[in-house]
Amino acid sequence: MTARMNALTRVSGLLYGGDWNPEQWPEEVWAEDVKLMAEAGVNLVTVGVFSWARLQPAADVWDFGWLDRLLDLVHGHGIAVDLATATASPPAWLVRAHPELLPVTADGVRLEFGSRQHYCPSSAVYRAAAARLTRALAERYRDHPALALWHIHNEYGDHVQECFCPASAADFRRWLRERHGTVEELNRSWGTAFWSQRYGSFDEIEPPRTAPGPVNPTQLLDWRRFCSDALLALHRTEKAVLDEVSPGVPVTTNFMSMLKSLDYWEWSRHEDLVSDDAYPDPADPRAHVNAAMNYDLMRSLKGGKPWLLMEQAPSAVSWRPVNLPKRPGLYRLWSLQALARGADGILHFQWRASVAGAEKFHSAMLPHRGTASRGWRETVRFGADLRRLGELAGTRMRGQAAVLLDWDSWWALELDDHPSARMRWPDLLRPWYAALHDRGVTVDFVPPTGAFDGYRLLLAPNLYLLDTATADRLTAFVTAGGHLVCGPFSGISDRHDHIHPGGHPGPLRPLFGVVVDEHWPIPDGAATAVRLDQGGAELRAEHWSEWIDTEGAETVARYASGELAGLPAVTRHRHGTGSAWYLGCHLGADVGRVLDLPLAEAGVAAEVADLPTGVEATRRRAEDGTGYLFLLNHGSAACRVTLGEPGTDLLTGTDVAEGVTLAPLGAAVVRVRPVPRTSASPSPSTPAEERA
Numbered sequence: 001m002t003a004r005m006n007a008l009t010r011v012s013g014l015l016y017g018g019d020w021n022p023e024q025w026p027e028e029v030w031a032e033d034v035k036l037m038a039e040a041g042v043n044l045v046t047v048g049v050f051s052w053a054r055l056q057p058a059a060d061v062w063d064f065g066w067l068d069r070l071l072d073l074v075h076g077h078g079i080a081v082d083l084a085t086a087t088a089s090p091p092a093w094l095v096r097a098h099p100e101l102l103p104v105t106a107d108g109v110r111l112e113f114g115s116r117q118h119y120c121p122s123s124a125v126y127r128a129a130a131a132r133l134t135r136a137l138a139e140r141y142r143d144h145p146a147l148a149l150w151h152i153h154n155e156y157g158d159h160v161q162e163c164f165c166p167a168s169a170a171d172f173r174r175w176l177r178e179r180h181g182t183v184e185e186l187n188r189s190w191g192t193a194f195w196s197q198r199y200g201s202f203d204e205i206e207p208p209r210t211a212p213g214p215v216n217p218t219q220l221l222d223w224r225r226f227c228s229d230a231l232l233a234l235h236r237t238e239k240a241v242l243d244e245v246s247p248g249v250p251v252t253t254n255f256m257s258m259l260k261s262l263d264y265w266e267w268s269r270h271e272d273l274v275s276d277d278a279y280p281d282p283a284d285p286r287a288h289v290n291a292a293m294n295y296d297l298m299r300s301l302k303g304g305k306p307w308l309l310m311e312q313a314p315s316a317v318s319w320r321p322v323n324l325p326k327r328p329g330l331y332r333l334w335s336l337q338a339l340a341r342g343a344d345g346i347l348h349f350q351w352r353a354s355v356a357g358a359e360k361f362h363s364a365m366l367p368h369r370g371t372a373s374r375g376w377r378e379t380v381r382f383g384a385d386l387r388r389l390g391e392l393a394g395t396r397m398r399g400q401a402a403v404l405l406d407w408d409s410w411w412a413l414e415l416d417d418h419p420s421a422r423m424r425w426p427d428l429l430r431p432w433y434a435a436l437h438d439r440g441v442t443v444d445f446v447p448p449t450g451a452f453d454g455y456r457l458l459l460a461p462n463l464y465l466l467d468t469a470t471a472d473r474l475t476a477f478v479t480a481g482g483h484l485v486c487g488p489f490s491g492i493s494d495r496h497d498h499i500h501p502g503g504h505p506g507p508l509r510p511l512f513g514v515v516v517d518e519h520w521p522i523p524d525g526a527a528t529a530v531r532l533d534q535g536g537a538e539l540r541a542e543h544w545s546e547w548i549d550t551e552g553a554e555t556v557a558r559y560a561s562g563e564l565a566g567l568p569a570v571t572r573h574r575h576g577t578g579s580a581w582y583l584g585c586h587l588g589a590d591v592g593r594v595l596d597l598p599l600a601e602a603g604v605a606a607e608v609a610d611l612p613t614g615v616e617a618t619r620r621r622a623e624d625g626t627g628y629l630f631l632l633n634h635g636s637a638a639c640r641v642t643l644g645e646p647g648t649d650l651l652t653g654t655d656v657a658e659g660v661t662l663a664p665l666g667a668a669v670v671r672v673r674p675v676p677r678t679s680a681s682p683s684p685s686t687p688a689e690e691r692a
Contacts (some may be wrong), residue, residue, distance in 0.1 A: 014339070014395075015347065016043055016126050018349060018365055047082070050116070052086040054066070056133060062136065067141075079146070081144075081149075081468045084149045086133060090130075095118065099184060103119060103160050103162075104164045106162075106164050108164070117155075117385075122163065122167045122171035130238060132189065134241045138245035152253040153253055157261045179225075183201055191218060201289075214416055217412075221412050228267075229266075252308065253275070258426070260411070265407065268302055274301045278295070278312050281320065282326045282330060293430070294339055296342075297445045298341075299444070301445075306344035306393070312349070317359070320361040325363065336669070339389065341397070341618060342396065344393050344394065346386065351364060389650055399455075400682065401436065401444075402457070403429070403443055404446060410425040412465040418692075423586075425461075428461040431589055434592075435595050440608060440616075451472065465497065466507065474508065479577070483601055484600075485595065485598050486583070488584050491504050513553030514550055514551060516584065517548070520546055520564060527541060529541075529562075531559075537593070538560060541612075543588075548568045549568075553573035556571055556594070563582055570583050607619050612640070616632040616634060629647065632660060633664060633666045647670040647672040650670070651668060
């Protein structure tokens with residue numbers, strides 16, 4: 001089959017390339033670069049990410065000549081351009097003319113020029129200068145034939161997530177007026193009767209700078225919301241310029257996987273396509289599991305549409321305490337993993353390794369040694385792989401189960417002065433996700449306001465912050481036959497972080513048929529035994545447990561040691577035609593033994609049965625029903641995967657029938673033709689087929 005048109009850009013097939021920083025090199029190097037790009041199969045390069053000082057060397061001086069020549073050069077070699085707006089690093093002349101745009105910490109320290117992202121998100125000077133640069137670029141290059149994608153800024157929230165200067169304070173007060181309307185409503189929402197924190201006017205409010213003791217938690221929660229919105233406002237300013245001047249060219253900004261500081265559900269509403277920067281650690285033998293989780297989120301942000309891996313390291317990074325390279329074969333395997341979870345392109349930081357600056361030891365597609373290096377051979381090999389997989393472009397995938405992710409709840413959960421500081425969203429989520437990954441179950445992520453229909457199983461490792469509207473939607477999901485599994489310390493507070501009255505899990509109490517009498521954190525280094533009622537398997541709870549009284553729920557597991565011995569630890573409650581499971585403890589790596597029960601009850605099974613340990617299996621599907629089964633061996637030994645359907649391995653061109661043998665770090669991408677329909681076959685629009 002021929003390569004499909006890429007769903008993300010006008011480029012045919014899967015995207016391949018990376019950040020190219022030609023301003024770091026003399027122009028005679030450029031010709032060599034594009035020649036090697038063509039040899040490697042590169043079809044898209046990101047240009048101009050950190051070029052502001054080169055493009056605009058002074059307030060009223062512009063230099064576009066070099067970029068004109070560059071874009072003409074790459075277009076002449078058949079390579080498209082992801083053109084950045086270059087606004088991630090304001091130049092020195094702007095900073096010295098307006099030092100007030102530099103960010104200020106909670107302790108009142110103004111950060112200096114000399115790194116990147118050195119700006120206050122609420123700075124009107126920075127915003128105007130960034131919009132001016134974006135407009136100049138858009139007006140000049142909107143019709144250039146190389147232009148395939150606009151790239152706003154770079155990694156929002158990486159270095160500067162908040163600022164506490166007077167401009168930020170004024171912007172925060174404006175945001176609070178819009179959110180709360182009156183200062184009386186703000187006082188109610190913030191619970192300012194506590195500790196005599198009542199405000200007489202919005203003008204009395206400042207950002208939550210360093211204070212003598214604990215700061216009002218709802219003020220901190222609103223601050224987190226504001227900081228995400230303040231950075232988003234910068235992004236939207238630039239996107240509005242691009243949409244006006246260069247309509248029809250898609251616009252993105254590169255996300256940073258599951259980043260706490262930015263609400264990506266809201267951000268993704270303002271993206272034409274989602275792109276992500278991902279840097280799994282080669283020193284971590286389970287890094288691929290966390291990477292899969294992040295990729296599932298990226299796919300989910302746009303409802304399952306293909307996304308773009310904007311950055312990854314071809315080998316080692318430069319910013320960890322110890323930076324291990326990727327051993328032979330790992331780069332290829334991890335790149336295929338992004339495709340296996342919905343990506344339509346694999347880009348990198350960066351094309352040619354830098355000789356100066358903070359990232360000179362960061363790997364590149366073209367390493368310091370050049371074409372004689374192992375890295376270059378892997379670059380060329382994977383480019384050839386992507387050409388073989390071109391027909392994957394635009395295909396999609398969907399999970400049978402979904403994980404609820406709410407940034408408001410994440411922020412509120414991790415505020416101070418809780419029963420335990422060990423209850424952190426990533427630490428609660430990862431064991432649940434790892435259990436599903438190990439069982440070969442593909443999951444999506446959904447926001448509390450998202451669509452639950454079409455899923456058999458919803459998982460909520462934690463829902464600390466929960467409003468009644470979300471509780472009603474979850475109840476309706478279970479009543480109609482869905483299955484919900486919820487973790488501990490959930491249903492605690494409303495959207496203002498006020499405790500729900502009447503006992504936890506608040507408005508979910510009737511759905512789960514339990515009430516939490518008291519939270520019972522487990523000290524560091526200690527553990528509590530939990531025993532399943534059926535079969536008697538003993539599990540280990542860490543960090544957290546709860547005193548639960550049942551109100552109609554059946555007990556699935558009980559505490560087998562400690563002060564809570566004999567009390568329910570895990571419960572199940574039939575509600576309508578579905579079921580609601582509540583885990584009152586943090587089971588860590590043992591949580592899979594419990595999740596097996598609702599997985600079976602919901603009929604959620606692995607994509608491929610009897611997968612060998614360490615093999616990951618996912619399936620993408622084209623509109624015509626053609627399936628693409630990815631088999632990735634993350635293990636150190638060869639293994640055999642039995643298939644129940646014949647197909648063709650696109651990586652080798654080999655027809656396969658009964659099974660595929662995978663080398664260590666090996667992979668197969670098997671095209672499976674659609675099965676002819678019979679009169680008894682479900683229609684293409686049914687949720688069951690959509691999930692297949």
